[in-house]
Structures are given as C-alpha cells and as structure tokens.
Amino acid sequence: MYSETGDSGVLRLTDRPVPEPGSGEVRVRVVRSGVNPTDWKSRRGALSHPEAVPNQDGAGIVDAAGPGVTGVAAGDRVWLWEAAWGRPDGTAQEYVVLPERQVVPLPHGASLDLGASLGIPALTAHRCLTVAEGGPDRLAPGALDGRTVLVAGGAGAVGNAAIQLARWAGAAVVATVSGPEKAALARAAGAHHVVNYRTGDPAAQIRAVAPEGADIVVEVAPGPNAVLDRAVTAPQGVVAVYANNGGDDVALSVRELFTRNIRYQFVLVYTVPEAVKDAAVTDVRAAVAAGALRVGEEAGLPLHHFPLERTADAHDAVESGAVGKVLVDVAPE
Numbered sequence: 001m002y003s004e005t006g007d008s009g010v011l012r013l014t015d016r017p018v019p020e021p022g023s024g025e026v027r028v029r030v031v032r033s034g035v036n037p038t039d040w041k042s043r044r045g046a047l048s049h050p051e052a053v054p055n056q057d058g059a060g061i062v063d064a065a066g067p068g069v070t071g072v073a074a075g076d077r078v079w080l081w082e083a084a085w086g087r088p089d090g091t092a093q094e095y096v097v098l099p100e101r102q103v104v105p106l107p108h109g110a111s112l113d114l115g116a117s118l119g120i121p122a123l124t125a126h127r128c129l130t131v132a133e134g135g136p137d138r139l140a141p142g143a144l145d146g147r148t149v150l151v152a153g154g155a156g157a158v159g160n161a162a163i164q165l166a167r168w169a170g171a172a173v174v175a176t177v178s179g180p181e182k183a184a185l186a187r188a189a190g191a192h193h194v195v196n197y198r199t200g201d202p203a204a205q206i207r208a209v210a211p212e213g214a215d216i217v218v219e220v221a222p223g224p225n226a227v228l229d230r231a232v233t234a235p236q237g238v239v240a241v242y243a244n245n246g247g248d249d250v251a252l253s254v255r256e257l258f259t260r261n262i263r264y265q266f267v268l269v270y271t272v273p274e275a276v277k278d279a280a281v282t283d284v285r286a287a288v289a290a291g292a293l294r295v296g297e298e299a300g301l302p303l304h305h306f307p308l309e310r311t312a313d314a315h316d317a318v319e320s321g322a323v324g325k326v327l328v329d330v331a332p333e
Contacts, residue, residue, distance in 0.1 A: 001014055001016075001051055001052060001053045001054075001092075001093070002043060002047075002051070002052055002054070003047070003050060003051045003052075004047065005043060005044055005045060005046065005047050006043075006044065007044070008040070008043070008312035008313070008315045008316050008319075009312065010043065011043070011054070011311055011312045011315070013308070013309050013311075016093065018094075018095050019089070019095060019096070019097040020064075020066075020097070021064055021065060021066035021069075021097045022066050022067075022097075023066050023067045023068050024066060024067075024068045024069060024099060024100055025065075025066040025069070025097050025098065025099055025100065026062055026064070026065050026066065026069055026072055026078075026097065026098055026099075026100050026103040027062070027063045027064040027065070027066075027095055027096070027097045028058075028060045028061065028062055028063060028078060028080060028095065028096055028097075028098065028103060029060050029061045029062075029063045029094065029095055029331060030058050030059075030060040030080075030091050030092075030093060030094060030095065030096055030330045030331065031058075031059060031060040031061065031112045031116075031329075031330055031331050031332070031333050032058055032059045032060070032112050032113060032115065032116035032327050032328065032329060032330065033055045033057070033058045033090070033091040033092045033093075033116060033308075033311075033327065033328040033330050034055065034056070034057035034058055034059075034091070034116040034117055034118075034119055034120075034325065034326075034327055034328075035055055035314050035315060035317075035318045035326040035327070035328065036055075036056055036057065036119075036120045036121065036157070036318070037243075037318060037319075038056065038120065038270075039054050039055050039056060039084070039090070039315065039318070040054075040315045040316075040318055040319045042054065042084070043315065048086075048088075049087075049088035050088075051088060052084070052088045052089075052090070053084065053088065053089050053090045053091075053092055053093050053096075054084060054090045054092050054311070054315070055083065055084060055090040055091045055092040055311075055328065056081065056082050056083050056084050056085060056090060056091070056119055056120050057079075057080060057081055057082075057083070057091060057116055057117070057118065057119030057120055057121075058079070058080040058083065058091030058096070058115075058116050058119075058330075059077070059078065059079045059080065059106065059112040059113075059114075059115030059116040060077075060078065060080070060112065060330070060331075061075065061076070061077060061078070061333075062074050062075060062076040062078055062103070063095060065100075068100075069100050070100075071100055071103075071105070072100065072103055072105055076105055077105070077106040077110075077112065077115070078103045078104055078105055078106055078115070079104050079106055079112075079114075079115030079116065079118050079119065080096070080098060080102060080103060080104075080115075080116075080119065081102055081104070081118065081119040081120065081123060081281065082102055082119070082120070082269075082270065082277075083096060083098055083102065085270045091116075091330075092308065092311050092328055092330065093330070094308075094330055094331055101278065101281075104281055104285055105285075106288070107288060107289045109291075110288050110289075111295070112333055113295055113296075113303055113327060114288070114293065114294065114295045116327050117157070117295045117301065117303075117325045117327070118161075118284060118288070118293070120269060121157040121158045121160070121161045121325075122161045122165070122280075122284045122287075122293065123269045123277060123280045123281065123284065124158050124161070124242050124267060124269045125158050125159075125161035125162035125165050125218065126139060126161075126165060126280040126283055126284060127240070127242075127267045127269055127272060127276065127280060128158075128162060128216070128218040128219075128240035128242055128265075128267055129144065129149065129162060129165055129166055129169065129171075129216060129218070129240075130280075131216075131238055131240050131265040131267070132147070132215055132216050132237070132238045133236045133237075133238065133261075133263065134236075136169075137279070138279060138283055139165055139168070139169045139283045139287070140169065140283065140286065141168060141169065141170060141290075142169070142170050143169040143170065144166060144169035144170045144171035144216075145169075145170040145171075146170075147170075147171045147172070147215040147216060148171065148172045148173075148174065148210045148212070148213070148214045148215050148216075148234070149162070149166040149171040149172070149173050149174070149214060149215070149216045149217075149218065150174045150175075150176070150206065150210070150214035150216070150217045150218070150232060150233075151163050151166070151173060151174070151175045151176070151186075151191065151218045152175075152176050152217065152218060152219050152220050152221060152225055153176070153177070153220040153221065153245070154175025154176060154177050154182070154185070154186030154189065154191055154194065154300075155177055155181075155182035155183075155185040155186055155300065155323055156220060156323075157301065157324075157325050158218070158220065158242060158243075159175065159186070159189075159218065159220065160185070160186075160189045160299070160300050160301045161293065162218045163175060163186065163189040163190050163191050163300070164189055164190055164287070164292055164293050164294070164299075165283075165284075165287060165292070165293070166216075167190040167292070168287050168290065168292035168293075171216075172192055172210065173190065173191045173192050173193075174191065174192065174193045174194075174195065174206055174209060174210055174214065175189075175191035175193070175194050175195070176194075176195050176196075176197045176202060176206075176225075176228075177194060177195070177196060177197070178196065178197065178198055179196065179198070180196070181323075182323065183196060185297070185300040185301070185302070185323070185324075186300060187300070188297070188298060188299055188300035189299060189300030189301070190300075192209075193206075193209040193210075197225075197228065202228055203228055203231040203232055206228075206232045207231075207232060210232070212234050213232050213233055213234030213235070213237060214232055214233055214234055214237060215234050215236075215237050215238075216237065216238055216240060217229050217232075217233055217237065217238070217239040217240065218240055218242070219239050219240060219241045219242070219243075220242065220243045220245050221243070221244075221245040221246040222239070222241045222244070222246075222250045222264075223244070223246045223247045223248070223249055223250045223251075224245075224246040224247075225246075226250050226251055226252060230252075230253055230256055230257065230262075233260070233262050234260075235260040235261060235262070236260070236261050236262075237260075237262055237263070238262070238263045238264070238265050239262065239263070239264050239265070240265045240267055241264060241265070241266050241267060242266075242267040242268070242269075252264075295325060297324075301324050301325050302323065302324030302325070303324060303325050303327055304317060304322055304324055304325070304326045304327065305327050305328075305329050306326065306327070306328050306329065307328070307329050308328055308329065308330050308331075310328075311328050314326050314327075314328050
C-alpha cells in the first residue's frame with residue numbers, strides 16, 4: 001500500500017484487518033494481482049484516499065459473499081476488474097472486497113494467471129473493437145466477419161487481447177511490431193500477418209495483405225503512427241486510441257481524413273458507460289469459456305511473476321516496458 005505518491009519506493013508491506021463484505025459485495029482471497037500501466041501512473045499521480053492499495057486486476061477464490069449476492073459463492077475461482085478505480089483497495093493484498101459485478105467466475109480449465117491478466121487489457125481491447133461505424137457493439141464468433149483489424153503494438157497486453165478477441169470474432173488481423181521477437185509473440189497470439197514498422201515500407205506491407213485498408217485500428221501510439229494510420233485506414237474506418245505512447249500530440253491531415261470519413265475514437269475503459277463495461281465483461285467471459293483467450297509465451301503474452309513483497313519491482317517492470325504481463329503472486333492457490 002502507499003500513503004503518499006511517488007516512485008515505487010512509496011509502496012510498503014503492512015498488515016490490515018480482513019474486510020467484511022456488505023450487501024451485494026464479495027470478499028475474495030487474492031492469489032494473483034495483475035499490474036497495468038495505470039497502476040504505476042496512479043501511484044505517481046494524485047492520492048484521493050489517505051491510504052491506497054494498488055492494482056486494478058486480479059484473480060483468486062471467493063472467501064465470503066454478502067447479502068444479496070447470487071452469482072458467485074465461497075470457493076468459486078474468479079477474476080477481478082477495476083478494483084482500485086475510485087476506491088482505496090486494489091488487488092495487491094491478500095483479501096479484497098468488491099461489488100459482485102466486478103467479481104467474474106472463471107470457467108473450469110482457465111488458470112488464475114489468465115484471470116489476473118484479463119481485466120483492463122481485455123476490456124480495453126473489447127471497447128476498441130466495438131466502436132466502428134455500423135458496429136458491432138458486441139463481440140462473439142462471426143461479429144467481425146469480413147472486417148480487417150490492424151493492431152499496433154501486437155506484443156503488448158492490450159494488443160495481445162485485441163488480436164485474440166478479433167480472431168475469435170472472425171476478423172482478419174494484421175499486427176505491427178518493432179522487431180522479430182515481438183513479431184513471434186504477435187503470431188503466437190494469432191495475428192494473420194505481422195509487419196515490422198521499422199523496416200521497409202510498413203504502409204505498403206499492410207496494403208499488400210489488406211488492399212482495402214483496415215476497418216479498425218487498435219492504436220497505442222497515435223502521435224508516431226498518425227501518418228501510417230492515415231495511409232492504411234479504410235474509408236469509414238476508425239482509429240481507436242487507448243494510450244499515448246510517444247506523446248500526447250497528434251498531427252492529423254483533416255482533408256484526407258474527412259474525405260474518407262475516417263473517425264478517431266479515444267478509449268479509456270474506466271470512464272466508458274457502465275452498461276458498456278458490463279457488456280464487455282460478458283463477452284470476455286464468453287471468450288474465456290470458449291478458450292479464445294490464453295496467456296503465456298505460447299499465446300504471445302509472456303508472464304513475469306513477482307512475490308507480494310516485491311510489488312514495487314513489479315511496478316518498475318511495467319513502467320520500464322516489460323514485454324508481456326506482470327503478475328504479483330499474492331498467495332498460494
């Protein structure tokens with residue numbers, strides 16, 4: 001936890017009372033806590049509570065359920081999302097209490113590593129894939145049939161989820177990466193075509209496999225990629241921006257974009273409407289049940305484990321750009 005903002009040195013291990021779930025709430029014994037960029041950025045930002053426990057995502061075992069809870073019961077394996085948004089209690093602790101809607105059952109065969117890797121990356125990817133002109137606004141097999149999706153940064157956590165969800169929904173998927181190692185990860189995730197944007201003419205390479213252009217661009221670096229996105233986005237297409245890698249400023253060619261009716265959609269999953277988040281959780285849960293979402297190097301998302309007492313190192317790993325998913329091992333399964 002931390003009681004002041006700053007670098008990872010403000011994090012400290014401490015004992016706290018085990019919380020009791022209230023009406024509509026669930027207490028979970030956390031086994032894995034997932035670390036996202038917003039976790040270290042929040043730790044460096046403004047502190048809205050006297051004390052805060054970091055990390056939005058996680059997975060574990062239901063320990064107790066409060067009155068009115070019907071969807072989960074003690075002993076259920078679950079994944080958690082958005083635990084620390086507007087609350088002081090994230091998942092980097094042994095027990096966390098959350099509203100039932102943020103506690104989602106894991107199907108048989110889905111690991112807690114996978115559960116802790118879902119949350120913000122998968123919900124962000126879902127939103128990016130469901131903002132195109134004419135839909136779909138939900139994902140399921142066939143929902144993206146006939147569409148081409150370009151995933152920038154195909155080796156990142158959101159990129160990995162976007163590739164897997166787009167494949168599950170029937171899209172043709174192209175991913176851009178910065179080198180051969182990341183190319184291997186994007187292919188393992190399921191990208192049909194992978195382009196190294198640092199070699200040759202990436203726009204020509206993308207157009208060679210997607211002559212009509214990309215209907216949906218899942219964009220992690222809108223500033224550096226603005227020229228490329230303009231060159232490869234299809235008419236009526238959308239560039240869904242979920243991060244600001246490379247800086248906040250984006251230079252757009254207005255005439256060329258409005259001539260082709262290209263839309264930019266900015267995505268921050270924490271602040272999208274609640275109904276949109278609930279729909280995304282439902283679809284991600286279905287994708288997990290179908291075996292469409294996987295983790296590990298063989299799925300394009302290497303896992304990096306840190307014990308709870310090294311949560312600061314886990315935050316530093318994410319801040320320094322670790323390739324894959326960083327997990328904190330809170331307790332034995």
